[in-house]
Amino acid sequence: MTEETAPEPDRIPGAPHPRETPTLFGQDRAQADFLQAYTSGRLHSGWLITGPRGVGKATLAWKIATFLLAEPAEDAGGGLFGDAPPAPTSLAVSADHPDARLVQSGAHPRLFVVRRPVDDKTGKLKTEITIDPVRRLKNFFHMSAADGGRRVVIVDAADELNRNAANAILKELEEPPARTTLLLVAHQPSRLLPTIRSRCRELRLSALGSDDMAAALHQAGVEVVETEALATLSSGSVGEAIRLAQHDGLQLYASIISLLEGMPRMDRPAALSLANSCAGKGAELRFDMVLDLMDLFLARAARTGLVGEPHSQGAPHEARLLSRLSPGPHAARRWAELQQELSSRARHGRAVNLDPASLILDMLFRIEETARGTAAA
Incomplete structure (x- = not known):
């Protein structure tokens, strides 16, 4: 070479x-x-x-x-x-x-x-x-x-x-x-x-707003309608926005939000379906994307408890869900601790090649458990 x-x-x-x-x-x-x-x-x-x-x-x-x-x-x-x-x-x-x-x-x-x-x-x-x-x-x-x-x-x-x-x-x-x-x-x-x-x-350099994001994506040949959602999920990063657009990131995040809307009780068949979609040959990119999006959701939940409902959404009904699951600083702390725990678990799982479906399912159960705790607080 x-x-x-x-x-x-x-x-x-x-x-x-x-x-x-x-x-x-x-x-x-x-x-x-x-x-x-x-x-x-x-x-x-x-x-x-x-x-x-x-x-x-x-x-x-x-x-x-x-x-x-x-x-x-x-x-x-x-x-x-x-x-x-x-x-x-x-x-x-x-x-x-x-x-x-x-x-x-x-x-x-x-x-x-x-x-x-x-x-x-x-x-x-x-x-x-x-x-x-x-x-x-x-x-x-x-x-x-x-x-x-x-x-x-x-x-x-x-x-x-x-x-x-x-x-x-x-x-x-x-x-x-x-x-x-x-x-x-x-x-x-x-x-x-x-x-x-x-x-x-x-x-x-600073994160891009939705208008600059739309212009940058158009220049890169990436045409999307949901530029505000992309700017939100990518934290204003054009590179991350392109990755999300190319690998169905918006649809995946909408699926995760839909799954979590029933919290503190989770739709078990839907959770199993999401986990299984990340396993098997050729699903590596989807697995990585789901892990990253779950980490992003936890970070946004922690932030919501501290500063209130977000002004922009990464998926329909996300802001309402975040406000319900993280109504204040106590809940914010619980979600921040869970993010650290699951981030460490994801790194370990990737390093030792744990079964992707089992890892995703386990992480979803931990989110459900934390949602019950914040609802009871």
């Missing part, structure tokens, strides 16, 4: 790669903050791009990289009469620009991407970024210095760096080569070395 044919860990199946995404929706503030730093001459060498998974962090990194690579060098001189070119007002670069075409083809000589490598033994992506990809930065800096242009490094995701790789990235941040910008994408910045965080300026 060559580097060109290796799987890309930052690609969402069924959606354009971040470098191919034309428009970044819902993140105008972060784009404006970077552009302001650039035009004011205060461009940091290290940038930490943070926020929930799937809200456009990688897309922003690629847009910034393309912008920096396409911008003329600071010492390129003025125009015919020595006038300086006007300051850029956006990160947009024409798709016909030579640098943009090179970025799109994955062949720009002044761009280097650090990401999880492929395990030669298994042919699958490793679970962390090892030292080898970072070591190749030395050769990149040496070779790309030949034409004197700006260089950009994207690390996606920085919270996947193992300790050796993280220390090597830290060294580059402490002594960055001239005219080099490092863009670190991080889903969980708290996992990074404090010294890495302190060497970077942060651009924090």
Whole structure:
């Protein structure tokens, strides 16, 4: 397997790669903050791009990289009469620009991407970024210095760096080569070395609202009617919304809500049917989706007890159900404790390959038991 044919860990199946995404929706503030730093001459060498998974962090990194690579060098001189070119007002670069075409083809000589490598033994992506990809930065800096242009490094995701790789990235941040910008994408910045965080300026991206979600999904070729429900269940993450849309997530969540509407008594045949639908060959994605949606329901139940009925629903009648099952802080605590317990049980079940149907059914019974407790309280 060559580097060109290796799987890309930052690609969402069924959606354009971040470098191919034309428009970044819902993140105008972060784009404006970077552009302001650039035009004011205060461009940091290290940038930490943070926020929930799937809200456009990688897309922003690629847009910034393309912008920096396409911008003329600071010492390129003025125009015919020595006038300086006007300051850029956006990160947009024409798709016909030579640098943009090179970025799109994955062949720009002044761009280097650090990401999880492929395990030669298994042919699958490793679970962390090892030292080898970072070591190749030395050769990149040496070779790309030949034409004197700006260089950009994207690390996606920085919270996947193992300790050796993280220390090597830290060294580059402490002594960055001239005219080099490092863009670190991080889903969980708290996992990074404090010294890495302190060497970077942060651009924090936020969850998308329903209008931006609808626009982003349309751009990705995902057409759905229930954009508000998708935005709710995905917590404003386009990546998660695409996964939900592609794997019947909305219908599954509606089925779970319908099943739980009878709480504190559960429809046993319906529960058994849901559990059995997650077992057997080819049901792995459905099993994972149901586990994630049950975890989401428990989190929403805990939140409802603390802040009241949610303003948006992931399925019909969900808000009413949540208010009934979690009427106050005491119930919220019970649901939060159950979420922690069942989340741990789900991780263990996945690790040891427990029977999916038995695991789902057991979790539903625990939800029923907790519903009885909150109803009696």
